[in-house]
Amino acid sequence: MLENTDINRAQGSVRTNTVPQYSKAPARRMDDILRGLTFEFLGQGAHKTSPEALLGDPNATLLDVRTDEEVRAVRFPLEGLALQSLHIPLSDLPDRTEEIPSRGMVAILCVSDVRSAIAYVYLQSQGFRNVRILAGGTAQLLSQLKTGNVRK
Numbered sequence: 001m002l003e004n005t006d007i008n009r010a011q012g013s014v015r016t017n018t019v020p021q022y023s024k025a026p027a028r029r030m031d032d033i034l035r036g037l038t039f040e041f042l043g044q045g046a047h048k049t050s051p052e053a054l055l056g057d058p059n060a061t062l063l064d065v066r067t068d069e070e071v072r073a074v075r076f077p078l079e080g081l082a083l084q085s086l087h088i089p090l091s092d093l094p095d096r097t098e099e100i101p102s103r104g105m106v107a108i109l110c111v112s113d114v115r116s117a118i119a120y121v122y123l124q125s126q127g128f129r130n131v132r133i134l135a136g137g138t139a140q141l142l143s144q145l146k147t148g149n150v151r152k
Contacts, residue, residue, distance in 0.1 A: 029125070030121070030125050033121055033124045033125055034121070037121075045135075047120060047132060047133055048132055048133045048134070048135040049105065049107050049132035049133070049134060049135065050134075050135050050136075050140075051134065051135070051136065051140050051141045051143075051144035051145075052144060054083070054105075054107045054134060054141075055081065055083060055144060055145075057104070057105055058083075059103065059104030059105065060083060060084070060104050060105045060106070060107055061083075061084045061085065061086060061100065061101050061104060061105070061106045061107070062078070062083060062084070062085040062086070062107050062109055062134070063085075063086050063088060063100060063106050063107065063108045063109065063119070064085065064086065064087045064088070064109045064110075065088060065089060065090040065093065065108060065109065065110050065115045065116060065119045066087070066089065066109070066110050066111060066115070066138075067089050068087075068089060070111065071087055074138060074142075076138075076141060076142065076145060077145055078145075084101065086099060086100065088100075090110070090115045090118060090119055093119060093122060093123075094122070097123070097126055100123070100128070102128075104130065105130045105131070105132060106123070106128060106130065106131045106132070107131075107132050107133075107134045108120055108123075108131060108132070108133050108134060109134045109137065109138065109141065110137060110138075111137050111138050112137050113133055113135075113137055116133040116134065116137070117133060119131075120132075120133050
């Protein structure tokens with residue numbers, strides 16, 4: 001663990017956070033990550049995965065970054081599937097990255113991909129390399145989970 005000191009000049013306070021380090025890859029600078037998000041990279045869709053690919057990967061984890069209220073309103077029938085799922089609201093992500101498995105693909109879910117994109121870049125900056133945005137958000141996942149579309 002590395003210690004990171006954050007100084008809030010407006011309030012005159014100092015806060016020390018423990019930043020987890022991951023064995024899979026060193027943390028990357030945000031500007032390096034953003035430079036890699038070229039038109040070609042985004043056009044290839046390498047930063048996304050489909051619900052079909054997610055549900056077909058027994059080593060994958062679904063990371064739901066929706067709010068608690070959104071999760072209560074729309075739940076996914078994942079019981080009986082060989083899929084690990086985690087609910088970590090985007091605002092809690094910096095404090096809970098140690099809960100995310102370091103092996104296997106991590107597919108990030110939100111309603112419209114906006115928070116997924118933020119989480120994607122954040123996790124890349126924290127050393128996660130096998131992260132993807134779940135294409136189509138909640139609507140596509142719900143469509144794929146309809147009876148008959150998923151093999152248990």
